[in-house]
Amino acid sequence: MKLITKPKIIEDSIINRCKKGDNIAFEEIYNKYKKAMLNLSYRFLNRTEDANDVLQESFIKAFQNISNFENEAAFGSWLKRVVINHSIDILKKKKNNSISIDQLEIIEEIEEPNDIKYDIETVKKCIQELPDGYRIVLTLYLFEDYSHKEIANTLNISESTSKSQYNRAKKKIIQLIQDKKLDI
Amino acid sequence: MKSNLETFVKENRDAFDTLEPTSTVWNSINSRITRKNGAASKISWLKTFVFGASIVTGIIIVTNFTTNNKDEKSKINKNVDTILINSETQEEKSVQKNDNNKVAINIPVSSVNIVPDFMFIPENKTENLKTIFSQVYPNLEYPIEEKKPAKTLTINQSDICQCGNKFGIFILNDTIFNGIKEIEICSFNADINIIGGEDEKTYLDFEYISPAEKNKKKIVKIEQNKIFYEILGSKLTISVKSGEKTYINKGFNSIKQMKLDLRIPVSSLLSIRNGNGDISVKNIINSQSLIDNSNGDIKLSDLNSDLQVQARMGDLEIIHSQGKLNIEGGLGTISIFDFTGNIISNSSNGDTKISTIKGNLSINSSLGDQEFKSISGNTSTHSTSGDINFYDCNGNIEVESSLGDQFFQNIKGNLKSNSNSGDLKILNMIGDLDLSTELGNTNIEEQKGNLSIKSSSYV
Incomplete structure (x- = not known):
């Protein structure tokens, strides 16, 4: 998540402004993370509507807890965790409360064909x-x-x-x- | 060394993120966080809007009737009939003149006195007060022309507000009800604070912070009334409705905050359904209470009641209480401390922390950790994922866990655990132990009862 690795001083400034109830700061931080978080959720859920729902609820939860973040806290990391947990939760509900992540035998690193071209x-x-x-x-x-x-x-x-x-x-x-x- | 696929994704990482959120997402977030932020700034005046015509019209009418009781500086405290707040359609709800349902209103004296018992004035800047009132309530007789009316309500000029082509006034603070034994609150978005007390009266405070209060020059359009209440027998029903942002001044992004404070008889039955906002209930002894909050925290303390609690998005905290407890949790953390009685809890996402309980527990959670301390009754818990920790428990424990570690310390009862994966560790246990694990390590130190273990790895 490249956005998270930006200089912390900028991050802290936005977080502090959010704590003070600055609506513009909330919007700035939303704009900063929205795309990455939406696409993250979408890769989990494969459904745009669900990903938008996750984005919305995750940001609300994150903003409601923003007072818990001190200057050094990585808000983005926590937001990402909320998005991941929420996405898993949605996925579980859709799959009757279970996601199949089976314990399988470890397979060695596979060799990719030389001629394969990705797009x-x-x-x-x-x-x-x-x-x-x-x-x-x-x-x-x-x-x-x-x-x-x-x-x-x-x-x-x-x-x-x-x-x-x-x-x-x-x-x-x-x-x-x-x-x-x-x-x- | 990275594979070709990993290298390709790394080099083109940004190009994979092509989806953009819909505009409604931010609108929804914004409306909810601005309400939350608004809670930070408190204004203590308690007011409810009723609709009326323009501010100018209101001021003119108010100015015309600043004649009575100008010298009075103390608060007026008169019994009036049930307060009515009309809907936008001007539909009159009812007029109750039952002595048992009288409402007393404390209002600071300032500029003008008008007759109470209704809170709506139709648009008519040329009519005098008596004519206006007789139009609204033709069957009521008030001593309007007397110099000192028996029933007097004082309002401030600033309490006039605009709504469309009508004007209205506020009802004010500390509305008092007698003989209320049951309270039902249906609210779209308000912070609700309820405290039980020995007083037999019910006190209602309602705060509504409007942009007009913050900046009188701004013109505010209010689309609907904010609070309605009615009394049927001994039941008080309060409805708090939401106002959308409907500001005429472009770019004016103020916050409408609603806050409902109730001091109620300690034995009142209670039913609260709220949309957005925090709920706090303290010191209630009754047979049952229902509390349902969609988005916001719930804090309950010093209750003796059979409680049905639904906390969909926010955290739930219950302390120093007793009764039966049935919880439907959502995304927030559930914390219960010092509770006497049986507890049933189902939650989907969020941690569960329960300590100092005299009673049996039945817990079910999908995501999130569970922690139990000082439980004297039996505990049955099921967890789909998340760690489970027990400390200092006297009763029997039964655990069903799909993912996550388990830890038990100072357990006096029997323990039965069935898990699919995750490590299990036991320190100092007296009762019988029946374990079944498919994956994960099992570590037992100091266990004195019978032992039955089915485990792939037992230390």
Whole structure:
């Protein structure tokens, strides 16, 4: 999340202004994070309406708790956590309260074919086609720069499960991309 | 070393984020946070709007009737009949002249006196007061022409407000009701504060902070009344309605804040349904209470009641209370401290912290950690994900957990735990132990009862 890594002094200034009830500061911080958070949620949920709902509720919750953040606090990290938790919650409700993140045998890092060429739209489509468990782990690792340890803590799974899910997700994406190219 | 896919995503990271939120998202957020922010600035005047014509019209009429009781400097405290607040359609609700339902109003004297018992004046700047009143309430007889009316209500000129082509006045502070035994509140968005006391009267304060109060030069348009209440027998029903932003002055982004304070007889039955805003209830002893809040925190203390609580978005805190407790939690944290009675709680997202309980617990949560301390009754808990921690518990414990670690310390009763994954650790336990885990480590130190373990990894 590149936005979070901006100089802290700027971040702190906005947070402090929010604490003082400055509406413009709330809007600034919303504009700063809205796109990243919406797309994060969408990669979890695969549904724009749900992602917008998550965005809305997460920001409200974050803003309501903004007084808990001191100057050094990483508001963005916490916001991201709220978005992730809320997205998982929505996903669980849609899947009868369970997301299948199975404990699978660890597979080694797969070798990608040399001739495979990625393009953004195809990769996005392939990610959407992944099973929930694969997609969540892949999203956190590949797009949100989470380590497998952080993913394990976030999803309450083991590190090895996270690695396994990620490698399988990657393998599946490569397979999907190759299939799509064959279709073409 | 990064794979080609990882390198590709890293190099094109921003291009993957193409979705933009809909404009309604910020509008919704803004409307809710501005209400919340508004709570920071308090104005103590208690007022309810009733509709009327223009401010100018109002001022003219007020000025025409500044004749009675000008020298009176003390507060006027008169019994009047039930206060009526008409809707925008000018529809008269009812006029109750039952002595049991009289309402007393304390109003600071300032500029003008008018006859009470209604709070709506039709637009007619040329009519005199008597004519206006007789139009509104033709069947009522008031001593309007007497120099010192038996029933007098004083309002300030600044209490005149505009709504469309009508003008109106405020009802003021500390409205008092007698003989109320049941209270129902239906509110769209207000902070609600209720305190029970030994007094048999019910005191209602309602704050509404309008832009007009902050800047008299701004013209404010109010689309609907903010508060309605009616009395049927011993039941008081209060409805607080929301006002949307309807400011005529462009760019004026002030906040409409509503705050409802009630001091009620300690034994009153209570039912509260609120949309946005915090709810606080203290010192109530009754047979049952219903509290439902969509977005905002709930704080309950010193209650003796069978409680049904729904906290959809905010945090819930219950302290120093007793009775039966049934909770439907949403996204916030549930905290219960010092409670006597059985507790049933279901929550979807948010931590559950329960301590110092004399009673049995039945807890169910989807996300969020659970922590239990000093529980004297039996506990049955189910968690989809999140850690579960028990400390200093005397009763039997039954745990069903899908994800998350479990920790138990100083447990005197029996423990039965069934988990799919996550580590389990037990320190100092006296009762029998029945464990079943599929994944995760099991570590037991000091356990004196019978032992039954099905675990992939037991230390």
